[in-house]
Amino acid sequence: MAQESKSWTIGGMLRQLGPGMLVTGAFIGTGTITTSIVAGTNNGYTLLWASVTLAIIMVMVLQEMVARLSLATGLSLGQLIRDKIGLWASIIAVLAITGGNTIYSVGNLAGVNLSLDGLIPGVSGTLWMAIVTLLYWILLMLGRYALLEKTIMLLVGVMSLTFLFNMFYVTPDYPAVFKGLITPRFALSDTMLVLGLIGTTVVPYNLYLHSSGVIERQWHRNPQHYFRLMRFDTFVPIFLGGIVTMSVGVVAAAVLHPLHESQGLEITSAREMAMSLEPFLGPAAYTFFRIGLFAAAVSCMPMAALSAAYVFTQSFKLSTDLKSTPFRLVFSFVAWVPLLLALSIERPVWTIILAQTVNGMLLPISAVLILYLINKKGMVGEQYRNGWITNTLGGIAVLFAIYMGITNILSSLGLV
Template sequence: MSWKKYIGPGPLVAAAFIGPGTVTVCTLAGVNFGFDLLWALALSIIATIVLQEMAARIGLITQKGLASVISETLQIGLIRYFSIFLVMFAIVIGNAAYEAGNISGGALGAELIVNFPDLNIGQFQVRILNFLIGTVAFLLLMLGSFKTISKYLTILVILMSLAFITNAIILSPKWGELMAGFIPEINASNILTIVALIGTTVVPYNLFLHSSLVSQKWKELSDLKYIRFDTIISVVLGGTVSMAIVITAASGEALDVNSAADLALGLEGLLGNYAKYFMAFGLFAAGVTSAITAPLAGALVVSGCFGWSTDIKSRSMRFSIIFILGLGLVFSSLGIKPVQLITWAQVANGILLPLLSVYILWIVNKKSVMKSHVNSSRLNIIGGLIWLITLILGSWSVYKVVF
């Protein structure tokens, strides 16, 4: 059996959540709460595996993307139009916020190497570096050459990930303190960070992207075992990197996180003076790869909802990409501190997750769509619990922000 059968879009799913958001939010979690929020990452990893498997199974059985299946399955009427609007709003706005975090994260890394002054236009402040990174992502997408470039940038992200894992092992944290971090504790001071950790791991647009890519990669029902292997291994490895970042940050010297230099402090024990440059290239690569993926996934959702062509060169795909990327550029140029913007983008993802995951749970239980491959009772219980937990946490974070 060819080993290539076991490798699908799983690594892309993992790479999408090992972006600037993950590095920033996990560092903030480690600096502010030590090992205390490792349980939130463990929950996120389980939730990601369960929901991504469901989305991938939908893609295999229907041979369509999740957005197309939702659009086709819902009957004509108010519920159909409301649902399509909700999915599109959540993905487009969520991806625009995520895109702003990706662009800002890439700029955060690049600022350690180069420095561009901000451009003031009336009352607006335009960050030149953000604009350049957004332009690079746009050109790569429009020219269709992003796949080759992404491969090289992904290598840099993998090297950054390995540095965090190696550093976490070298630090040798005490097992007692480490295990204590897997005991859930929620309060007013850590709720936003918990939701951000969930939002940076269980990325809503990944659910839609994964189902589309699976339908292109695998065709036979017997391929389901390969899909599950690909998903579980990729998500667990990605989650391990996230935990390594928390451990590194908790054991580091940073007292606050405002820049990429602060993010790099935890790696100084391993890399010395080179830590700053290593982090700069890693963050930049993570920012650009994610800045390519987010608008592409958002455009697939928009086109899928309306039954338009999902060819990247089609007018509908290009218009959607330009809109999401442009909105992300606007968000990233509002003068908000990059670290704050990145964190809030992950919080937005965490809030949107229960709204979108309910559609997956509904479709994956419809026999007319899934035939004999509907969820088992055990999977429904696990999926239902995940949905309930994310709904409660998301609602609590909204309440804390508003009141």
Template sequence: MITKFFKNIGPGPLIAAAFIGPGTVTVCTLAGVNFGYALLWAMALSIFATIVLQEMAARLGIVAQKGLSEIIREEIKHPVVKVLAILLILSAIVIGNAAYEAGNISGGALGVEAIVGSIVWEIGRLKLNVMSLIIGAIAFILLYIGSYKMLEKIFVFLVILMSFAFIATAIITKPNFIEIVKGVFIPKAPVGSVLSVIALIGTTVVPYNIFLHASLAKTKWSDKTDLKLAKKDTLVAVVLGGIVSMCIIIAASAIQKETIENASDLALGLEPLFGRFAKYFLAIGLFAAGITSAITAPLAASFVTSGCLGWDADLKSKKFKAVWISIVLLGVIFSSSGFKSIEIIQFAQVANGLLLPIIAGFLLWIMNKSSVLGTYKNTKLQNLLGLIILVITIFLGLKGILSVFNLL
């Protein structure tokens, strides 16, 4: 029974691992510290939207046996529109992921540093964070030697480890379960919480995950009879990811506001209240979140680039490797040297704010094409849910862009 379960596990854990990165941990931590359980409903909404979009992406990959960027390139016939779409996708995903990779590596390093402390090498005026170099090296090695099956097993282990760590942390804080239920099912928007709601949804419904899921689904499954397995895989993994995110919010709710500025502070802040084990649990979770996202971000960038430019999307391909190696190296450089890539991160936020509704729109358009999906195209209910999510992503995109330029 257990063997069969693990055999049928697909790319779902990778998708869950991709959206539970250090950025998500930080956003959930601050939401919990500032607003307690009040914003748990926003995470529940995020998980629902993620399930709907990722199911479409997985179905597209299995039925069409192509990645989303590859299908977009083929289906857009107007040359100017095609070039603009490809440029937008490449700039947002590739450059954006390079910026976020620095955050992923830094987050993994913070998890280790919460236990062993910071180690910095000084070379002249240059300061290098040793833990960032180690995290980057681990991500590089796993991607370089890894087949899809090996990466899948590693991710299942890391997601289980991360889930255990964050769920254990939440349990240690002895939460109020009645208040948790209220927070999940009764939407509230306390004063000053609008940007936190946007951040919670924006950090969970990730544009590059839509590309990644379609590409990985076709790698895992090639028969349309596997669609049920893919749906179950998506549902279980994303719901588990949502529970983990909620556990971070719940754990953070137990900490005094003044003690927390970021996710690493949460690990240290829990120790005096709940003992040293709380710190270790959270540190392990943060480390696992950093490692998994440090692998998925470069992987997604390679799949997107390969699809947009018509390359062979093979983990062993030299061009495919060249893209993810570039992303990992940039992430390591920015993270280990303490370089504040404010302009690049700002560009990534703006680009992804624009990209999410555009990609959700592209996905809905393609999911209704009989020439691509035949009888497996969207039902009326799936289109309705997709349109609701599209409207929400447009709203969030505009809000996110305005917030970046301090206009909100």
């Protein structure tokens, strides 16, 4: 493994956090909040191993791998797939990311529907979805979405802290929390939910965004110096994101699961989800939750559109300038097609979970390509190639995602 720089202090690395924060900000969205609340409500603490332990280990392993790959080669993941594997692999990656991000955005629009429907009498959730899509698309066209992004991330941060405080306020069953984190078990009927819990954290497009972030920071110009920073930037934000994810699931398990057991509570709208915050916020819980859910939904949508555009243009060696025609065409596709698909949404919560499940099923495509590249002889040099531990963890992550995807398909067809 590469020799680590001795010059970095903890304070210095904290000031340099960048690509890893982008990854964490992207996976703490509508999908994470909704799937974690549904899992906690229906299953108590028993699926924390999937939403927290397994998902966070998988995202750490894969994101570190792709960041190390770009650090060593000076190329983004999209460029590497095209140049080192071939056009056929690029086409597969583009179809997976563009299609996956489109479905992912449908889920986020369902979050907009949940959070804003009925906010103003006479204004439907469908109209809100169109308004939100138009606004963020205009900002992307103008290249002026930075302020919106910072504002929304602030709101998501406040909501995350609220769940963290609430987790301690509701005094959960800590032994049950610990057991849920380390004991893998689930019923066949929960396959889609488990895959959704993983897909909402290990987001395929984040792999491409992370590699591009390393290049934009120019860390590849001195890989040995930035190696330690790259790992710190990857592991610390993702670990904190895992704590936030855990807090959502734990709060739902402590507050809503007893109601599910005693009164048959089911999560069908934002109002039921907001009940998880009532012990801490009281009557203000519903309003606050709607604002947070809206922020979580909108924070992910521009990134999904942009990442698809980056993957497409890098894969086919087109201009990656935000104002170039190919770039605009792709992010416009991923912005507007989801709205057309979302118009027929009747069950927003189920749609959000389905979108995360699709992400989980598409994950092995990108993960296999990364594993191949990082181990390819002469690609990154011996000091940056995977060791046996990283290869084992990466292989387990890929095999588990494939297993869950196949099981989900067979279950949907009624074959298992």
